[in-house]
Amino acid sequence: MTEDKLRDYERKRDTDSSGEPSAGGRKTSRGTRTSFVVQRHDASSLHFDLRLEIDGVLVSWAVPKGPSLNPSDKRLAHRTEDHPLDYVDFEGRIGEGYGAGTVVVWDTGTFDNLTEEDGEEVALAQALDHGHLKVELHGEKLSGGFALTHTRMGGDEANWLLVKVDDDGADRRRRPTSTQNESVLSGHINEDFEGDEG
Numbered sequence: 001m002t003e004d005k006l007r008d009y010e011r012k013r014d015t016d017s018s019g020e021p022s023a024g025g026r027k028t029s030r031g032t033r034t035s036f037v038v039q040r041h042d043a044s045s046l047h048f049d050l051r052l053e054i055d056g057v058l059v060s061w062a063v064p065k066g067p068s069l070n071p072s073d074k075r076l077a078h079r080t081e082d083h084p085l086d087y088v089d090f091e092g093r094i095g096e097g098y099g100a101g102t103v104v105v106w107d108t109g110t111f112d113n114l115t116e117e118d119g120e121e122v123a124l125a126q127a128l129d130h131g132h133l134k135v136e137l138h139g140e141k142l143s144g145g146f147a148l149t150h151t152r153m154g155g156d157e158a159n160w161l162l163v164k165v166d167d168d169g170a171d172r173r174r175r176p177t178s179t180q181n182e183s184v185l186s187g188h189i190n191e192d193f194e195g196d197e198g
């Protein structure tokens with residue numbers, strides 16, 4: 001099951017040369033709570049990759065402008081291939097090929113599923129299928145509810161929207177994506193990895 005989900009991940013890259021985690025690595029969760037990560041990926045264009053642990057893989061979206069704490073901001077989130085759980089703490093330089101560039105763990109932590117339909121909790125896999133997820137992130141830069149909605153904007157099946165829920169974690173003035181570039185794990189910024197071997 002997990003192997004099937006990671007087939008696109010393996011097809012798109014050679015992890016021996018890219019330096020990224022292999023698809024055959026850790027298959028179990030970090031602990032009893034599910035993890036999320038937002039990676040700042042300075043590739044052909046700068047973007048932020050939001051990944052949520054769902055049923056043994058990191059379900060992933062590339063968010064060009066990154067997550068916002070302002071509930072008025074609607075951020076395009078482009079669904080990309082599922083990533084292995086080991087990717088949750090990956091940072092460094094990706095060599096030539098798919099995704100070439102530098103990656104830092106911009107934020108990470110655990111999350112809770114808040115998705116409901118008709119007052120009933122909906123499992124994350126089902127919420128994905130239904131095209132609407134609500135999660136509560138417990139990170140350092142991001143906290144509180146975020147809604148992901150499958151909009152298919154412009155006729156693109158991969159297009160979702162990421163919007164901050166208006167709660168205690170919301171902040172209309174602070175923009176962490178432009179003022180806090182450093183990794184929450186290592187303190188590094190993307191540029192620190194530019195000279196590394198891929």
Ligand code: MN
Nearest residue numbers: 041049062099
């Ligand atoms: Mn990326």
